[in-house]
Amino acid sequence: MSKQTLPVVDLQTAGCCAPLAVRALDADQAAVVAPMFKALGDPVRLRLMSMIASVPEICVCDLTPAFDLSGPTISHHLKVLREAGLVDSERRGTWVWYAVRPEAFRRLGALLDLPDTATRAAR
Amino acid sequence: MSKQTLPVVDLQTAGCCAPLAVRALDADQAAVVAPMFKALGDPVRLRLMSMIASVPEICVCDLTPAFDLSGPTISHHLKVLREAGLVDSERRGTWVWYAVRPEAFRRLGALLDLPDTATRAAR
DNA sequence: GGGCTGATTCGAAAATCATCTAGACAGGTG
DNA sequence: CACCTGTCTAGATGATTTTCGAATCAGCCC
Numbered sequence A, B: 001m002s003k004q005t006l007p008v009v010d011l012q013t014a015g016c017c018a019p020l021a022v023r024a025l026d027a028d029q030a031a032v033v034a035p036m037f038k039a040l041g042d043p044v045r046l047r048l049m050s051m052i053a054s055v056p057e058i059c060v061c062d063l064t065p066a067f068d069l070s071g072p073t074i075s076h077h078l079k080v081l082r083e084a085g086l087v088d089s090e091r092r093g094t095w096v097w098y099a100v101r102p103e104a105f106r107r108l109g110a111l112l113d114l115p116d117t118a119t120r121a122a123r
Numbered sequence C: 001g002g003g004c005t006g007a008t009t010c011g012a013a014a015a016t017c018a019t020c021t022a023g024a025c026a027g028g029t030g
Numbered sequence D: 001c002a003c004c005t006g007t008c009t010a011g012a013t014g015a016t017t018t019t020c021g022a023a024t025c026a027g028c029c030c
Helices: A007-013 A027-040 A043-053 A060-066 A071-083 A102-111 B007-013 B027-040 B043-053 B060-066 B071-083 B102-111
Strands: A087-092 A095-100 B087-092 B095-100
Touching: A027 A043, A027 A071, A027 A102, A027 B027, A027 B043, A043 A060, A043 A071, A043 A095, A043 B027, A060 A071, A060 A095, A071 A087, B027 B043, B027 B071, B027 B102, B043 B060, B043 B071, B043 B095, B060 B071, B060 B095, B071 B087
Parallel strands: none
Antiparallel strands: A087 A095, B087 B095
């Protein structure tokens, strides 16, 4: 399957960065993390992501008909999610199945933790 | 202070959506949430967001010099974060101060909760 | 093998975006 | 008031993105 273990993906897989609200990211960290948020920044991809994440796994054939878009377009968006490291795909016979990558997903969530401090009201 | 309480912001401010991993978003929900992720999907904005979120508040004059970009470009990115509802700004005399909007930030984080279930391994 | 269906890749068109310079506005200070 | 500094708006430009149809690839079945 996907051989593309680019340096980028390695950094993503490596634990990266305290929550945004704890310590500011440097330029390199931001360059690693931003593409993951960017991948979720399109309504179609966000919906795809939510459909994938809300079940153990799901076939492309069940994703495509939920949208008013061509197959290639859905395929393109899935590729963006894949290359961001957020989901994984596996061909089984005729169909291709997608599943969330829990580590990446969780790490992204951890970045958005807001520890009750560091808000203007609390200054 | 910024008067722009657009309808979009109202929807964002309203509690929206179970975590992605719990229930898939419909098209309307995705259209509301995606711009927030999109705003974080640029390395410059992500860094700006982390600089703002990691302190109670911060002056534009302290943000700009951290980047190798023109003032107007930083201003543009801050506007995107503002319009996504993620930060708030307030002019105090000569300077403009930015602060995170904890509700929006927290809601975004909640969307990325991953409840240990709904992963392929757990099927 | 030949044909079928599901999914991806390719190439192109239209829309959006990041960035800049120039200019406007806001507020302080002499 | 005139001027200076900090910030934002306007308009332009090159780069990126979204989307499509056409073509290709993968695996099944007759």
